Amino acid sequence: MKQVSIIGMGLTPEDLTAKHLKLIKDADVLVGGKRHLEYFNDHAADKKEINKDIKEVIRYIKTRMRKKNVVVLASGDPLFFGIGSLLIKSIGADNVVIYPNISTVAAAFSRIKEPWNDISVVSLHGRNSERELFSRLDKNESIAVYTDSQKNPAWLARRLLEKGIKGIKMCIFEQLGTESECFDWYEPGQAADMNFSQPNLIILKQHPFQPEGNKDLHLGMPDNRYEYQKGLITKSEVRAITISRLCLLNDHILWDLGAGSGSISIEASLFIKKGKIFSVEQNLSRINNIKANKKQYKVKNLEIVQAVLPDGLENLPEPDRIFIGGGGRDLVKIIDTASEYLKPGGVMVINTIILSNVEAALKTLKSRGFKTDIVLVQIHRGQDMPWGERLEALNPVWIISARTY
Numbered sequence: 270m271k272q273v274s275i276i277g278m279g280l281t282p283e284d285l286t287a288k289h290l291k292l293i294k295d296a297d298v299l300v301g302g303k304r305h306l307e308y309f310n311d312h313a314a315d316k317k318e319i320n321k322d323i324k325e326v327i328r329y330i331k332t333r334m335r336k337k338n339v340v341v342l343a344s345g346d347p348l349f350f351g352i353g354s355l356l357i358k359s360i361g362a363d364n365v366v367i368y369p370n371i372s373t374v375a376a377a378f379s380r381i382k383e384p385w386n387d388i389s390v391v392s393l394h395g396r397n398s399e400r401e402l403f404s405r406l407d408k409n410e411s412i413a414v415y416t417d418s419q420k421n422p423a424w425l426a427r428r429l430l431e432k433g434i435k436g437i438k439m440c441i442f443e444q445l446g447t448e449s450e451c452f453d454w455y456e457p458g459q460a461a462d463m464n465f466s467q468p469n470l471i472i473l474k475q476h477p478f479q480p481e482g483n484k485d486l487h488l489g490m491p492d493n494r495y496e497y498q499k500g501l502i503t504k505s506e507v508r509a510i511t512i513s514r515l516c517l518l519n520d521h522i523l524w525d526l527g528a529g530s531g532s533i534s535i536e537a538s539l540f541i542k543k544g545k546i547f548s549v550e551q552n553l554s555r556i557n558n559i560k561a562n563k564k565q566y567k568v569k570n571l572e573i574v575q576a577v578l579p580d581g582l583e584n585l586p587e588p589d590r591i592f593i594g595g596g597g598r599d600l601v602k603i604i605d606t607a608s609e610y611l612k613p614g615g616v617m618v619i620n621t622i623i624l625s626n627v628e629a630a631l632k633t634l635k636s637r638g639f640k641t642d643i644v645l646v647q648i649h650r651g652q653d654m655p656w657g658e659r660l661e662a663l664n665p666v667w668i669i670s671a672r673t674y
Contacts, residue, residue: 277370280446301342393420426460433652497530531559579606639671
């Protein structure tokens with residue numbers, strides 16, 4: 270039995286190396302998509318088109334590889350949303366040799382001259398990955414999207430509009446690597462009614478941080494008025510309720526623990542004028558977000574502290590109020606440590622979406638003598654659709670309030 274050579278075609282045959290071409294020249298059997306096989310019409314090898322009946326294609330390869338040199342021509346890079354992983358699983362890793370090449374995503378970012386080391390990639394090509402796509406958009410990620418004839422750029426643009434997702438721009442690449450190659454940036458409202466030639470790829474990016482309209486600070490600011498990372502922001506409606514639960518006064522000292530974007534700290538400054546606000550965050554990129562938001566809204570009594578909670582609190586002045594917006598599995602430790610510093614009569618407010626943390630937080634607070642109160646906040650936001658409006662639910666949030674006596 271001979272090993273099957275799986276060769277990444279890159280964008281076009283121009284991306285093939287001399288080694289790739291030698292393997293193709295010596296092939297007894299060429300397997301590939303119709304477009305790829307057409308590049309080698311004059312080749313004497315037997316040819317098998319990859320079609321929807323992939324199981325039959327795999328059976329064909331298994332039969333031929335016993336005595337013949339089989340070369341599979343894969344789109345882009347064989348192991349980047351390509352056929353390579355399927356063939357490895359089907360005929361065994363020892364029976365294939367992978368010859369990589371440039372991927373469509375790499376080529377697309379080379380065209381717009383931007384790095385793509387932090388890009389997420391989602392394939393809609395024959396896949397039901399819509400939930401994954403919108404989940405990543407909700408986390409404020411930039412995404413490269415493989416499309417197909419049904420889930421094409423216009424379809425995706427319409428879905429963005431239907432879900433009311435704003436602040437997105439689309440770079441749509443058509444026929445990369447060919448003489449007909451073109452690409453441009455579009456708003457979803459533009460792309461929704463346009464036709465784009467196949468094959469194509471889409472890059473979705475958030476618009477650069479640009480606060481809209483009135484820049485004056487107020488309670489419950491729209492989320493897009495803040496710079497934040499991957500959805501790590503207390504949503505505006507929840508923010509307003511949370512701040513009301515903190516019962517802030519003019520001269521208070523507030524600790525905002527696991528501050529994320531610092532949105533709670535920023536809006537707390539509306540009430541704390543003579544006191545001091547401390548945003549404690551461990552992640553450097555989020556700290557940079559807090560700095561940008563502090564500068565944007567000119568909050569002078571906000572101090573930013575980089576620390577891995579529950580450490581880093583010992584040198585801060587004792588707080589009148591504590592807000593814990595993060596914590597995850599360390600929430601109990603953070604509550605235990607922070608409560609040691611809280612002034613008598615102080616208030617601690619905790620937000621969580623994790624059910625196990627609700628019970629753990631309540632148990633810990635009560636064991637330390639706090640009087641607790643809890644409320645579940647469920648927000649539904651109106652979303653425009655082409656023929657009307659619907660409501661879309663955000664994650665429910667538990668808001669736990671605790672007061673010392």
